[in-house]
Amino acid sequence: MxxxxxxxxxxxxxxxxxxxxxxxxxxxxxxxxxxxxxxxxxxxxxxxxxxxxxxxxxxxxxxxxxxPRAVALHRSFQRQLGAGLGAAELLRRVRETAGLPAYLTVYRDGRITMIDSTTPATAQDDPFAPGPEVRAHATAHGKMLLAQLPRAVRHRYLDSHGMARLTERTITGAERFEAELVRVRGDGVAVSIGEADPAYACLAVPLTPPGDGGPGRVAHALSVSLPAEDFPRRHGEVRAVLTREAARSVSGGRRP
Structure with a gap:
């Protein structure tokens, strides 16, 4: 033996x-x-x-x-990445105001991770569950975080993680993706419609001011998801909720 x-x-x-x-x-x-x-x-x-x-x-x-140790590790992980009581309150407000699932995602040292959401842990159908984000190029929160990084840092991330085609809408070309991120930076809001999951759309705004993307860099994004079929009639309303609550969080000193 x-x-x-x-x-x-x-x-x-x-x-x-x-x-x-x-x-x-x-x-x-x-x-x-x-x-x-x-x-x-x-x-x-x-x-x-x-x-x-x-x-x-x-x-x-x-x-x-x-x-039970898993709970302590999870809470420590969230705390060290900025998902404290302020973040929980922010997500709760977005959920109640928009009536949609809200998420907090973070970039640190070459990794993008969804660290908190308003979706119950028992939910089985949430397309954006907390954990390592392997579809950053196809999600609004991933686009928002990648848009904040210097080009060289972003390219290293994409070279490492790839840009898999997840749906017929997924952007997989480097030049087209760079153009998409230029739009994200100019607009201040990232959008994904059926790119990660054909049934869902998501919108995201930044919670962290631009930085150098160097060692120790931490950036946060606030996002929501909704059925793709509802996006045309709700995107303006949802965008307003996200931008208002993000600004309120930062101005109130409660930024994650």
Whole structure:
């Protein structure tokens, strides 16, 4: 029988276990984890011990689920990226005023992440769930954040993440995308209609003044989503809500 993983390999497998549990909607058994990782059941139990002991996972009668430590890590992540009480209040106001899901997205050190939203955690149909944003070129919040970056920094991001065609509306050409970002900077509002998901449109405004995009640079975008079919009649109203609430947040010293 193979010896339990140790050293860096053990760390990788422990993180694989966390990812496997986080990526499912139901408890995951140790046997299922062993099959997914392609390792022995004894190795999986060897790694599950400290993960459950430290609260990163919890064992239930049906299998393993995220533990209470996940909540603390999530809150720390949000706090360090600027999603404090001011951000939560801002999202709540936008949600109540526009009657639409509101989101807070951040760029830091080459990554774009949606860090908070007004959508309940139990929702299954939200097209823009919190987490790493892999469709930045096709979303309004992604466009807004990329538009704030220097050209060289933006190109490094796009070279690293690519510009996959997600729908027939997705912009995948570099020159056309640059022209789109020029429009975003001039207009102060980014728009995506069916580019990331054919059924949805989104609008975004900046919450952070322009910066140099260097190490430690953090930029925020405020956005909402709505059915694409509703965009023609609601885009003016929604844009007004976003720009007003963003200005109110910044002027009131509550910027994320």
């Amino acid at each position: 193979p010896a339990p993983a140790s050293g860096p390999r053990s760390v990788d497998r422990a993180l694989d276990i966390l990812d496997a549990v986080a990526d499912t909607d139901r408890p995951v058994t140790a046997k299922a984890l062993a099959r997914r990782l392609g390792c022995s059941l004894s190795t999986v139990y060897h790694l599950l011990g400290p993960l459950t002991g430290r609260g990163h996972l919890t064992r239930t009668g049906e299998g393993y689920v995220p533990g």
